[in-house]
Amino acid sequence: MNLKTITLSSIIALSLASTANASDGDIRFDGFPDFDSSLKEFLPAFEKKTGIKVDYLMNNHGDHHTKLTTNLATGSGAGDVVVVDVEKIGPFVESGGLVNLSEKYGADKYAEKFAPYAWAQGKDADGNVYAIPVDLGPGVMYYRTDIFKKEGVAVDAAITDWDAYIALGKKLKKDDIFLIASAADVAQAIIYTTVPDGEGLYFDKDGNSVVTSARFVKAFTVAKTIRDNGLDAHITAWSNEWYEGFRNGTFATQLSGAWLLGHLKNWIAPDTSGKWAVSNLPDGIYGSWGGSFLSIPKQSKHQDKAWELIKYMTINPDTQLSAFATIAAFPSNITTYGDPLFDQPIEFLGGQKARQVFANVAKNIKPVQPGKGDHVARSIILENALMQVLDEGKDIKEALAEAERLIKRRTRNM
Structure with missing residues (x-):
């Protein structure tokens, strides 16, 4: 799930409203928008079925994870159920502040209900489950x-x-249409989807950096080729220019997650309905573009009740489908993929049965074990080294070598 779409004013409004709901319940759910919209839909049924009252506290994406980091470090202040974004899951699983769901609740018995790659991301190095997708x-x-x-x-x-794909971009350029908003998205796609067996996104199984490997060189090279040929619009995601690009047909393609559909349809570019469709990613790759997990902090005094809510939100197919319909959160529970909802044509995508495409991608993504230093490496690689190559013309191998030195320095004591 992605919430960079939330404006500052709406974040404040949502936080104030949600804080008011975090007072007298049996348990508290800590997350970020748009989880509150989903909770409002299914909590009445959950509370009626279980007798467990749930309050919730919503903060914007960054503040939520910053607060949770502090809560786990100090041993107080966290909700009974907490949301963790996939980009943050590695360090939180390894933090020592979450309940071992394998040990306490036998969570492993539910593994076959979930996309294998997502299930693996919620485990620690010893294979214990600490987070449910x-x-x-x-x-x-x-x-x-x-x-x-x-x-x-x-x-x-x-x-x-x-x-x-690049040839398409050159053809489009003749008509003053860009291939994609930013070449950086292509680099990210390659990095995330071509991980060799036995490696993580940025580290091998022994914790050694792999960011100077052929995978990263290729990702940077393809992105640089797109940039050097003037095929991308130099537009950053979640900017006003990005929104306008979707509305005006400034760029012809965008690599993203299934969740983007809801944003395009509901507020970014509703007037472009019928002009879009989805396909697999280029070069035959399958990959993930976002996702969220639920965990129970050890400090919770209501862990059994918290587990009941997690099961209701993840193992219960009806709740998963409700969230899919309400906030376009693609189900992690693969037993839902045979539901008639997946066969319904989507008007915004010209009648395409796109949910079948989404489901097929989810089934084909390879598991990749997250590492404790992933969030550090991601920042250095995608926000620093890649931008130096694309914006400043820095040599690719030099940029990656420098990035590796920084990663080793900043993850030395993790």
Whole structure:
């Protein structure tokens, strides 16, 4: 799930409203928008069924994780159930502040109900489960069908490999249309989806950095080729320019998660309904673009009740489908994928049965074990080294070597 779409004013309003709901309940749920919209839908039924009253406290994405870090470190202040974003899951699982759900509740027996890659992300190095996936972000390519039709391009041909994707960009450029908002998204896709067996995103099984490997060189090279040929719009995600780009057809494709559909349809570009469709990512890759987990802090005094809520939100297919319908949170529970909802055409995507595409991607993503230093490495690689290459023309291997030195320094004591 992604909430960078929430404005400051709405964050304040949501936090104030949600804080008011965090007072007298049996247990408290700590998360970030738009979880509150989903909770409002299913909590009445949950409370009626179990007799457990649930209050919730919502903070914006960054503040929520900062607060949770402090809560776990000090041993107080956390809710009974807490949400953790996939980009933060590694360090939180290894923090020592969460309940071992395998040991206390036998969570491993539910493994087959979940996408394997997401289930693996909630485990520690010893294979114990500390976090249950609640939603996924299967990675897809959104594309403007009207632009593809005008250019006479078949989407399957355009995503055969990265060369074909770049060739599409060169064709579009002649008509003053960009291939994608930012070349950085392509680098991220390659880094996240081509992890060799036995490696994590940024570290090997022994905790050694792998950011100078061929995978990162390729990711940076493809992104740089796109940038050097003037094929991306230099537009940062979640900016006003990004929103306008979707509305005006400034760029023809966007690599993202299934959740982007809800944003496009509901507020970013509702007037473009019928002009979009989704496909697999280019080059035959399958990957995740977001996702969230639920955990129980050890400090909770109501752990059994908290576990009941987690089960209701993840193992119960009806709740998973409710969240899918309410906030476009793609189900982590794969037993839902046969529901008739997945066969319904989506008007915004020109009648495409896109949920089938999302489900197929989710089933094909390979498990990747998160590492304690992933959040540090991600910042150094995607927000620093990659930008130096794309914006400043820095040599790729030099940028990656420098990034590796920084990663080793900053993760030395983790």
